Ligand SMILES: CC(=O)N[C@H]1[C@@H](OP(=O)(O)OP(=O)(O)OC[C@H]2O[C@@H](n3ccc(=O)[nH]c3=O)[C@H](O)[C@@H]2O)O[C@H](CO)[C@@H](O)[C@@H]1O
């Protein structure tokens with residue numbers, strides 16, 4: 318059983334929260350440490366479930382990990398990397414998508430990898446065909462096994478010319494983590510270029526890798542024989558920051574997000590401002606607040622970077638229920654990311670979902686049976702309801718709707734939120750939220 322939150326809504330969330338290293342970078346930088354011949358130090362590591370999962374998996378593979386209790390900095394020593402038991406890997410893989418990124422580093426370190434079936438948010442099919450195609454192009458042999466896949470490279474990994482059909486974040490990282498120590502040159506076209514990918518490239522460059530990002534989504538990697546360690550401060554979590562921004566707007570509050578970085582959030586900040594949210598952008602963070610007037614409806618289309626990040630979509634949609642008129646959200650990254658709107662409708666929101674593409678961003682989901690466009694009419698008064706947290710961002714979105722709503726809501730399954738939001742109940746408390754948490758049995 319998981320924890321239950323009882324939320325008494327109607328209180329503006331106001332105060333200060335801090336964001337640390339990005340969920341979408343930290344676990345991957347931890348995996349990169351396996352490529353080095355020396356220990357690495359990763360700073361700004363948040364206490365979230367995805368970090369715990371990767372820490373356990375790395376330990377099973379012989380990586381010695383110590384943590385500075387004061388700062389949380391992690392030291393990762395891969396000198397004794399070894400094969401782990403499949404049953405142990407399965408038991409520790411948790412609800413994360415990161416295990417698939419162990420392939421290249423484990424093959425380089427110990428010649429083989431077993432990758433358990435993946436977790437992550439159920440917001441679409443989330444196949445791993447690009448990952449497996451990439452690995453095969455490097456010369457890896459992929460075998461389906463019960464509970465996962467087994468990968469080996471009898472002749473080692475060799476650089477390749479690779480083209481991704483869609484700029485997948487994970488598949489781009491798969492290429493980076495496999496190609497840095499592969500023999501020869503890799504040229505990747507159609508790459509994703511999210512800030513977390515650029516930060517991973519920075520980590521790899523510190524280790525001695527030769528990687529250049531060229532124009533038109535092309536990344537060129539010259540394989541090197543060996544890599545050293547790195548010392549790196551992870552970039553801040555822009556997705557958590559955007560979530561708190563939406564929380565401020567939905568609850569008519571005022572939240573300073575310490576650590577939020579303007580450079581990586583420009584598209585979000587433009588959207589937030591057009592919606593009518595107040596912004597104060599400072600060097601040490603960003604203040605997001607409700608200015609008191611009406612909010613303006615918007616048309617938002619999610620896209621790969623530098624477009625509007627899909628992980629911002631769910632919390633922002635809750636803010637759109639408070640805008641004065643009709644808004645449209647066209648989700649072009651995941652085919653099934655509007656399931657969470659059902660609970661919002663039960664809380665009083667007016668949201669319709671459609672199969673058609675309501676927008677102009679090229680989308681893979683048009684003319685297919687995917688409800689991937691939403692029409693939201695506002696403003697509505699939200700009222701409390703009971704719900705089960707469906708996924709990370711959907712769950713956070715339900716919570717902020719419940720904090721804005723009149724009356725009481727009861728949220729089950731809230732532990733999912735720990736996968737990407739550090740100490741979220743402590744943060745909510747510091748923002749003045751009114752709730753009780755009853756811890757379920759593990
Ligand atoms: C841990 C992490 O960093 N997660 C992020 C990462 O997920 P993740 O790396 O899983 O997302 P991708 O960018 O790979 O997925 C984008 C799209 O490509 C499709 N696809 C992907 C791989 C593949 O082999 N085949 C395939 O069809 C997916 O189903 C999806 O429709 O990027 C997403 C898009 O910015 C974010 O929402 C996630 O928060």
Ligand SMILES: C=C(OP(=O)(O)O)C(=O)O
Nearest residue numbers: 414437438628709710737
């Ligand atoms: C979809 C997300 O994450 P993951 O890829 O870890 O499931 C997310 O962070 O919103």
